[in-house]
Amino acid sequence: MTETIRDNKLNLLSSRAGFNQALGHFKMALGFSDDVSEGYNLADAINESLGNQEIEEHQILPILNILLVDKFAFAYRSHNIKGTPGNTVKIANTLSTWNKCHLVLATWSTDGKLNIINPADKEQWNDIPLSEGELIVLYAGPSGDSDIDKKTLESCVDDFFKLLYGANIKGKKAYIDSSKDVASSPAPAKAVAPPPVQSESSFAANDQTVTANRRVSTKYGITVTNELFHNGNVEAWKKIIESYKVAHAGCDVLIWYDGERINDINALFKWGKVKRGNPIMFSVAGADIKNVAKLKKYLFEGASSRFEVFLNGPVGAVLDLF
Numbered sequence: 001m002t003e004t005i006r007d008n009k010l011n012l013l014s015s016r017a018g019f020n021q022a023l024g025h026f027k028m029a030l031g032f033s034d035d036v037s038e039g040y041n042l043a044d045a046i047n048e049s050l051g052n053q054e055i056e057e058h059q060i061l062p063i064l065n066i067l068l069v070d071k072f073a074f075a076y077r078s079h080n081i082k083g084t085p086g087n088t089v090k091i092a093n094t095l096s097t098w099n100k101c102h103l104v105l106a107t108w109s110t111d112g113k114l115n116i117i118n119p120a121d122k123e124q125w126n127d128i129p130l131s132e133g134e135l136i137v138l139y140a141g142p143s144g145d146s147d148i149d150k151k152t153l154e155s156c157v158d159d160f161f162k163l164l165y166g167a168n169i170k171g172k173k174a175y176i177d178s179s180k181d182v183a184s185s186p187a188p189a190k191a192v193a194p195p196p197v198q199s200e201s202s203f204a205a206n207d208q209t210v211t212a213n214r215r216v217s218t219k220y221g222i223t224v225t226n227e228l229f230h231n232g233n234v235e236a237w238k239k240i241i242e243s244y245k246v247a248h249a250g251c252d253v254l255i256w257y258d259g260e261r262i263n264d265i266n267a268l269f270k271w272g273k274v275k276r277g278n279p280i281m282f283s284v285a286g287a288d289i290k291n292v293a294k295l296k297k298y299l300f301e302g303a304s305s306r307f308e309v310f311l312n313g314p315v316g317a318v319l320d321l322f
Contacts, residue, residue, distance in 0.1 A: 028055055029063050036072060036102075038225040038304045039144030040297075043104045043118040048297050060106075060114055064139065068104060074141035075153035079161065081134045086166030092122035094163055098175035100146040101156050104139040119160070144225060144277075146177065217289055219256065220296050221279040225304040229274035234265055236302035236310040239319050241265075244284075244295050247322035251286030253295070291322055 028049070035045045046063065049055045055063075068074040085091075095103060098120070105119045107128045117124035119138075130136070140156045142148045152174045159171055226233055241253045255262040257280050268274050282299060284292055298321060302310055310319060 028059070029066060032063060033067055033071060034306070035300075036067060036141075037144070038300075038306075039102075039223050040300055041102050041104065041118045041120075042067065043116045043124070044121075044293070045297065046116060047124075048293050051293065057114060060116060064104070064106060064116070068139045068141060072141050073150070074102075074104075074139040075150060075157050076137060076139045077157050077161075078135060078137045081130050081132055081136065083132065083165065085130050085164050088125035089122045091163050092120055092125060094170060095120035095160070098156065098171050100143055100148050100177045101153070101175050102141050102143045103156075103160065106137045106139070108135040144223070148174065215287065215289055216254070216285045217283045217292055219281045219283045220292070221281055222296065222299045222303050224274055224276055224278050224280065225300075226307065227276050227305075229268055229278070229280070229303060231269050232311065233303055233307045234269040236307035237265055237268075237299060239310050240295070240298045240302050240321065243319040243321040244291070246318050248286065248288070248290060251284055251289060254283050254285055256281040294322065 032042060032045055036042050042064070046055070046060060050057070069076065103119050104116060105128075106114065106116045107130065108114055109128075109131075115128045117128055119125070138157055138160055140153045140160070142153075152172070155172060156175055159169055159175075162169055224233075244253060245251060255265060255268075257268060257274065257278075262268060268280065274280065280303065282296075284295065298310075301307070313319065
C-alpha cells in the first residue's frame with residue numbers, strides 16, 4: 001500500500017493547491033496550443049508569458065514536450081555546440097524566409113538556465129550567447145496550416161545546423177510558400193521611417209530609426225489567421241491600439257498593408273481582400289517604446305478568430321491590456 005501511494009503519479013492532484021497548480025498549467029498549455037494552431041511561434045508566445053510573469057521557467061519543458069513533440073509532431077534534435085556558431089543575423093534572415101516552417105530553439109547555458117527563442121528573429125539571438133559544449137534542442141514544425149511532411153521537417157533541421165556553423169545555404173523550395181509574403185514571418189523587416197517632423201539629422205541604432213527624440217521600431221508582420229480580416233477584426237485592432245496608446249503616452253502604432261501606409265484602419269475591411277494568410281505590418285513610433293512584444297501578440301489574436309475577446313466591455317471604454 002505504501003509503495004502504491006508513493007508511486008501514484010496523481011499525488012499532485014490530492015490537494016487543493018496541487019490541483020489548482022495543475023489546472024492552471026493545463027489552461028496555459030491549451031492557450032499555447034491555440035496559438036500554435038493559428039500560426040504563432042511558440043517561443044514568442046512563451047517568452048511573452050514569461051515577461052508578464054504568467055508562467056515560470058519550470059513549466060517550459062513540459063509545454064514544449066506536450067505541444068511540439070506529442071500534439072503537433074515537430075521534428076527535433078539535440079546537439080552540443082562545437083566551435084563558434086556563424087553570423088546569427090545571417091541565420092535569422094535566412095530562416096525568416098522559410099515561412100512554411102516554425103522553428104523553436106531551446107538552449108541550456110553552462111549554469112543550467114533554460115532559454116527558448118524563435119531563431120528567425122535576429123533580436124532574440126542576443127539573449128542566448130552560445131558557448132562551446134552548451135546543449136541546444138531545435139524543434140521544427142509546420143507554420144499554422146502549412147502542408148509540410150515529416151521528411152521535409154527533418155531536412156529543415158539538417159539545414160538549420162548547417163546554417164548554424166556558417167554554411168551558405170538558402171533552404172529548399174519546400175520550406176517556402178511563394179503565395180505568401182515572406183514578411184509575414186516573425187522576423188522583423190527593416191524599418192521604414194515616416195518623414196521627420198524636425199530638421200535634426202537622424203541615425204540608426206539598435207535596429208531602430210531615431211529622429212531627435214522620436215524613434216520608429218522595426219516593422220513586424222502579423223499573419224491573418226481568420227478566414228477574412230472582417231469588421232470584427234478591425235474593431236478588435238482599434239481597441240488594442242487605443243489601449244496601447246493610452247498606456248504609452250506619446251507613442252503611435254503605424255500600420256502598413258501591401259507596401260502602403262494605412263491611415264484609416266477601416267480600409268483593411270473595406271478593401272475586402274485581406275484574407276487568411278495575408279500579412280499586415282505594424283511598427284511603433286515614439287520617444288519611449290515599450291511592450292511591443294505584447295502588442296504584437298494582441299494584434300495577432302485580434303487578426304484571428306479569437307477577436308471577440310477584445311470587443312467585451314462597456315461601449316467607449318478603453319481596454320486595460322497594458
